[in-house]
Amino acid sequence: MTHWLIAPVVLPAMVAPFIILAARYHIGIQRVFSVVGVLVQIAIALGLALRTSDGTVLLYQLGDWAAPFGIVLVGDRLSTMLVLLTAVLSLFVLLYAIGSKWDERGRHFHVLFAFQIMGISGAFLTGDLFNLFVFFEVLLIASYGLMIHSGGNARLRAGVQYVLFNLLGSTLFLFALGAIYAETGTLNMADLAQRTQLIDPDASAGIRVAAVLLILVFAIKAAIVPLHFWLPSSYAEAPAPVAALFAIMTKVGGYAIIRVYTLVFPADLELTAGLHDVWLLPAALLSMAVGAVGVLAAKKLDRLVAFAVISSMGMVMIGVALFSEAGLAAALYYMIHSTLAAASLFLIVDLVRQSRGHVKLKTAAPVAGAALTAGVFMAAAIAMTGLPPLSGFVGKLMILQAALDGPLPVWTWALILVSSLVSVVGFARAGSTIFWKAQSVEVDETAEPAAPPATLSYVAVGGLLALLLALTGFAGRVYEYNTATAAQLYAPQPYIDTVMNTPGKLGRAGDAKADYDTDGKTGDETKTEGETH
Amino acid sequence: MEFLVASAIGILTAAGLYLVTRLRTFPVILGVSLLTYAVNVFLFASGRLTTQAPPILTDATTYTDPLPQALVLTAIVISFGMTAVIVMIALGAYLGTDDDHVDDVPAKQARKKGDAA
Numbered sequence: 205m206t207h208w209l210i211a212p213v214v215l216p217a218m219v220a221p222f223i224i225l226a227a228r229y230h231i232g233i234q235r236v237f238s239v240v241g242v243l244v245q246i247a248i249a250l251g252l253a254l255r256t257s258d259g260t261v262l263l264y265q266l267g268d269w270a271a272p273f274g275i276v277l278v279g280d281r282l283s284t285m286l287v288l289l290t291a292v293l294s295l296f297v298l299l300y301a302i303g304s305k306w307d308e309r310g311r312h313f314h315v316l317f318a319f320q321i322m323g324i325s326g327a328f329l330t331g332d333l334f335n336l337f338v339f340f341e342v343l344l345i346a347s348y349g350l351m352i353h354s355g356g357n358a359r360l361r362a363g364v365q366y367v368l369f370n371l372l373g374s375t376l377f378l379f380a381l382g383a384i385y386a387e388t389g390t391l392n393m394a395d396l397a398q399r400t401q402l403i404d405p406d407a408s409a410g411i412r413v414a415a416v417l418l419i420l421v422f423a424i425k426a427a428i429v430p431l432h433f434w435l436p437s438s439y440a441e442a443p444a445p446v447a448a449l450f451a452i453m454t455k456v457g458g459y460a461i462i463r464v465y466t467l468v469f470p471a472d473l474e475l476t477a478g479l480h481d482v483w484l485l486p487a488a489l490l491s492m493a494v495g496a497v498g499v500l501a502a503k504k505l506d507r508l509v510a511f512a513v514i515s516s517m518g519m520v521m522i523g524v525a526l527f528s529e530a531g532l533a534a535a536l537y538y539m540i541h542s543t544l545a546a547a548s549l550f551l552i553v554d555l556v557r558q559s560r561g562h563v564k565l566k567t568a569a570p571v572a573g574a575a576l577t578a579g580v581f582m583a584a585a586i587a588m589t590g591l592p593p594l595s596g597f598v599g600k601l602m603i604l605q606a607a608l609d610g611p612l613p614v615w616t617w618a619l620i621l622v623s624s625l626v627s628v629v630g631f632a633r634a635g636s637t638i639f640w641k642a643q644s645v646e647v648d649e650t651a652e653p654a655a656p657p658a659t660l661s662y663v664a665v666g667g668l669l670a671l672l673l674a675l676t677g678f679a680g681r682v683y684e685y686n687t688a689t690a691a692q693l694y695a696p697q698p699y700i701d702t703v704m705n706t707p708g709k710l711g712r713a714g715d716a717k718a719d720y721d722t723d724g725k726t727g728d729e730t731k732t733e734g735e736t737h
Numbered sequence: 738m739e740f741l742v743a744s745a746i747g748i749l750t751a752a753g754l755y756l757v758t759r760l761r762t763f764p765v766i767l768g769v770s771l772l773t774y775a776v777n778v779f780l781f782a783s784g785r786l787t788t789q790a791p792p793i794l795t796d797a798t799t800y801t802d803p804l805p806q807a808l809v810l811t812a813i814v815i816s817f818g819m820t821a822v823i824v825m826i827a828l829g830a831y832l833g834t835d836d837d838h839v840d841d842v843p844a845k846q847a848r849k850k851g852d853a854a
Contacts, residue, residue, distance in 0.1 A: 334808060334811075338811065338815070341815045341819070344819075345818065345819065345822065348822050348826070352826060352829075355829075357830065357833035357834045360826060360829045360830035360833055360834075361830045361834060363826050363830070364762060364823070364826050364827050364830050364839060365839060365840070367819075367822065367823045367826055368757075368765060368769065368823060368839060371769050371816075371819055371820075371823060372757065372769065372772070374815075374816075374819070375769070375772045375773055375776050375816075378776040378777075378779075378780060378812055379776055379779060381780070381808070382776070382779045382780040382782075382783040382805075382808075383783070385780075385783045385784070385804070385805065385808070386782075386783035386784075386785075
């Protein structure tokens with residue numbers, strides 16, 4: 205049992221109260237601790253990702269209570285990769301928030317930021333559905349605070365909608381959990397995976413209701429059409445660094461769908477047969493199409509990016525909804541790509557807002573720093589819309605290739621290609637209106653020229669774009685890793701064995717011993733490795 | 738008793754959903770509260786209904802499932818905190834804009850406000 209597995213949850217949980225208690229009135233110290241905390245978080249996440257990269261499943265039993273009774277955290281390739289992605293993303297977002305002084309415009313930015321990272325990392329690592337709910341609430345309550353950070357009436361109004369929608373989602377989540385518990389008597393995901401195999405398919409009414417409720421909840425989080433209504437105004441009104449951090453929040457919903465529908469309700473499970481293939485793929489295609497139309501129709505740049513997020517989340521879900529290893533591997537690649545691309549776009553929107561004062565898609569006079577902003581906007585837009593040579597194109601190719609063997613290949617190909625074209629047009633129109641046509645506008649000499657954005661802001665945006673570039677350059681390596689991840693997700697037996705058979709205070713120690721001797725690697729290795737730390 | 742609990746959950750949910758569709762912050766918050774009551778009772782009932790039994794395994798014949806009680810306790814705390822947050826945000830939004838609509842302001846009302854100002 206390695207204690208490092210709980211570090212991504214505990215570290216931000218310690219940093220946040222420390223900042224509140226020790227550095228409440230000193231923004232400089234807050235910044236230092238916040239950045240150092242995120243750097244350490246990256247180091248830990250990197251270590252965990254390296255440890256799990258060979259297929260090891262790490263397990264942490266809280267209070268040493270064994271699995272079906274105790275709470276467990278589980279780290280496999282997928283969860284550690286996403287924890288690492290969260291940590292890396294939050295570093296650049298934090299740098300931007302410091303560079304653009306967003307963190308000074310309201311109280312407790314760094315504290316809420318740390319709690320948000322804690323909630324996201326916990327949601328990725330937990331091996332228990334109820335704790336998934338709890339971590340969802342942790343990340344949501346932090347996001348409520350961040351969402352209305354620095355105030356303003358428009359932001360508060362959008363905040364009310366955002367909070368209410370998520371409250372309803374949480375209530376639905378609890379209904380789903382109650383139904384699952386009533387049907388199976390457990391909420392541990394590995395235990396559930398075993399028990400759903402045992403339920404008689406003829407007595408499936410209750411568990412099917414629970415499975416549908418659960419996918420609805422995750423679809424709300426992932427902003428899949430028609431459950432996306434909360435996203436555009438809340439992402440558009442949120443402060444820029446917050447919106448950029450929120451780029452990972454839709455992926456939490458995507459992660460939950462991947463986890464639950466490969467482990468607990470896999471596609472070949474007779475009990476819930478027909479739930480996956482019928483609904484998820486059309487919903488994903490619809491999200492992508494609606495998002496692309498939204499990109500074309502948006503009148504403001506921030507809305508445009510919000511709809512691009514919906515579109516890219518639809519793209520991820522297409523890969524997931526194929527329910528094949530190739531599809532999932534492509535979806536995971538696209539997930540990393542779209543998180544980074546969306547985050548950089550939200551930051552660039554803020555750069556534009558700083559230099560022009562607004563983000564309406566109208567021509568206005570060029571301002572200081574516009575050339576550089578136009579450059580990064582173009583790069584990020586190319587990535588987001590999936591034009592060559594950046595990673596969006598590679599990811600899209602992977603999903604197209606995987607879709608060939610899936611259901612509805614013609615529809616998938618047609619919709620992906622047409623939506624890409626539509627969003628290319630949308631982004632090109634926005635870019636040319638804001639940056640290109642600026643030359644044709646008479647400059648108002650009397651107006652006070654806006655100060656160009658801080659260098660650190662550009663460093664943050666440039667860092668995200670460099671990551672996108674690296675993702676393109678190492679696409680083969682990343683895809684290999686994701687293929688291994690997908691294979692691990694589709695062969696969940698080692699995961700289940702590790703969770704269920706590692707002995708603890710209340711464990712079935714005798715059974716566990718026998719299991720170690722037979723398959724040697726999984727749980728045993730985890731345990732001995734952990735003790736060396 | 739099963740009928741009573743089931744209908745209580747049903748009525749609370751129906752009333753909550755009705756209030757949520759009112760689209761003004763006060764009824765919506767009340768509606769969300771009713772929904773959380775409903776879900777708490779539902780969670781509580783998910784461990785099967787037993788009367789006069791402790792949630793501790795003293796003798797193996799009469800006990801009630803302790804886990805739903807723990808779940809409900811967590812859910813109550815969380816929903817209470819969330820309700821407090823939404824009340825504060827809604828109050829801020831109402832005092833700032835003098836308008837308690839949850840959705841975007843209807844055009845008619847926006848015009849009326851323009852006349853008044």
